[in-house]
Amino acid sequence: MSGNISEIRFDRFLAVPEREITIVRYHDIFQTEAALKHGKFSKEYQDLSAVIVLDPADLKKIDASDGDHVKISSEYGTVVAVAKKSEEKKDVRANEGHSGVGYMPASVWSNILGSKPASAKVSRSQQKISTVGELIRV
Amino acid sequence: MTCTGCALLCEDIDVRDGEVRHACRIGTAHILNRQQIDPMVDQEVVDIDDAIRHAAALLADAERPMFLGFGNSITETQAAGVRLAEKIGAGIDPCSVHTSLIDDIVHSRVRTCTLPEVRDQADVILFWGADPMNTHPRLMSGYAYYPRGKNRQHGWEEDRTAIAIDVRRSHTASICKSVHEIIPGRDVEFIDALMLALRNKVPKTVYDSKRVLKLAGTLKKAEFGVIFAGSGLVGSVPRDAIIRLMDELNEFSDFRILPLFSQYNLRSIATAAACEHSGGCTPTPASLHDADCLLCVGFDLASSLPQACDIDASIIVIDPSETLTAGCADVVIPCAAGGVDLAGTAVRMDGTKIDLPSITKTGQTGAGARISDLSIMNRLLEAV
Incomplete structure (x- = not known):
């Protein structure tokens, strides 16, 4: 045998944990500004749009951390975005967290998941962030 | 000059030598936009x-x-x-999800008002499914909350109560005296609970009935109430539910509704x-x-x-x-x-x-x- 069996990562063959969430869209002034200043095909706009804000409990359930890429799939489409841990006092609902609800800026990345409030599955991903071209097939 | 960055159409914009004055972040980017x-x-x-x-x-x-x-x-x-x-x-x-509400306003199914009327008279302001700090940044300072108005000389400190009702604790909610979180997809239940509370009935609901009763009490005491209806309200609630709520509110006080949309x-x-x-x-x-x-x-x-x-x-x-x-x-x-x-x-x-x-x-x-x-x-x- 050419390889050492102890070096094989068996966990990559296991199913990635996923979590059922409801997608809620929100407006972000910096994202709107980026669209006007740099255009909707720009990296600046993508960085502020391909984002999902998740509750720390949900991040833990899918074995992901702040800044990891996550795959979000609904019956209408699939998108890969950056996971952001929700900030205290800003995203937390009545100090109880928002487990089961993911917040995404209103954009093509969130709209491809369907009309609001969209139900979707989220899981950690090694894939690249979805580009505009992939989402609208230009 | 007038900014067409959003539907507020701010008229105090000054543009000199490529520099935009008085406009918000969105307005400045819109005026200088060369994409x-x-x-x-x-x-x-x-x-x-x-x-x-x-x-x-x-x-x-x-x-x-x-x-x-x-x-x-x-x-x-x-x-x-x-x-x-x-x-x-x-x-x-x-x-736009706001077209049905504009239709109801045009056909007088709900009462509305102008922005100067909000500035001069409004004492209870609801931001429902709306986050103007991210969509209409000058609404709060120009009309809705901070300015002193004809009948609101003490401004936001004493004369105005801002309330946020939304599925997310938005930036706008952070300055509101009262915040009510809606469970996604259960907006109508909140309206039904609020309408019962307005009739002094304790609502049996997934929401905190004590807080809903307290909200109803604040709304009933309003001399001139305004609901700024964002896409989170008009896109999630059937139009007849909004009409019913406005009718109920106007049984007890004077309430108006204004659609908050972005296209100028x-x-x-x-x-x-x-x-x-x-x-x-x-x-x-x-x-x-x-x-x-x-x-x-x-x-x-x-x-x-x-x-x-x-x-x-x-x-x-x-x-x-x-x-x-x-x-x-x-x-x-x-x-x-x-x-x-x-x-x-x-x-x-x-x-x-x-x-x-x-x-x-x-x-x-x-x-x-x-x-x-x-x-x-x-x-x-x-x-x-």
Whole structure:
């Protein structure tokens, strides 16, 4: 045998944990500004749009951390975005967290998941962030 | 000068030597925006005259054309668009969740007011499904919360109570005295609970009934209440539920509602649509999938509905800026931006008519000048 069996990562063959969430869209002034200043095909706009804000409990359930890429799939489409841990006092609902609800800026990345409030599955991903071209097939 | 960055249409803008004063972050980016697209046919750059000719041919051949948008066009362009639609038998859909509420306002099914009335009289202000700090940044300082008004001399410190009702604790919620979180998809339950509480009945609900009763008490004491209705309210709640709530609130106090939308002249085209189709804003053909030619004017269809690029219809884009829809359109026609390099008129979110002088003075002549969407619409009218 050419390889050492102890070096094989068996966990990559296991199913990635996923979590059922409801997608809620929100407006972000910096994202709107980026669209006007740099255009909707720009990296600046993508960085502020391909984002999902998740509750720390949900991040833990899918074995992901702040800044990891996550795959979000609904019956209408699939998108890969950056996971952001929700900030205290800003995203937390009545100090109880928002487990089961993911917040995404209103954009093509969130709209491809369907009309609001969209139900979707989220899981950690090694894939690249979805580009505009992939989402609208230009 | 007037900013057309959103439906507030702020009239105190000063532009000198490429510097924009008094405008918010969105307004400044909008006025300085130079993300212009090239005229294209089948994604190949062409002369603008060829693009207009090709668009006219597509519209003339279409059996079920549909016009989308117009919320980011001056009123004069909208009128030309309505004439073109009538000529070729196209339906017009402003493509906004706010059109049904504007229709209810136009037909007096709900009471509304002007923004100066909010500044002078409002003591209880609800931001429902709305986050103006991210969408209409100068609303709070100009009208809704901070300023002293004729009958509200003590401003926000003593005379005003701001309340946020939303599915998310927004930036706007952070300055509100009371915040109520809606469970996604259960908006109507909250309205039903609030209506029971207004009648002094303890609602049996998933929401905290004590807090709902306290909210009802605050609303009943209002001398002049205003609901700023964002897309989170009008996009999640049936229109009859909003009418019922407004009727109930007006049993106890004086409550008005104002739609909070972003497109600077949506109020004008939605009002035209409401008058045209007095039973509602249903366009003909009723669905995008029925159309064989879509004309998107100042509206980015692919951003709102990414699957639109797969629709089996020809797509024509008329827009001052680069849009995602332009990336999959059959014809792209760049145009001047209303209020920036094109003068005209618009209707503010509260129904007030506002004159829009051109800011950049580039007009419609000279090298590199952008042709107006009004001129494009008139040329299409002549050609079809």
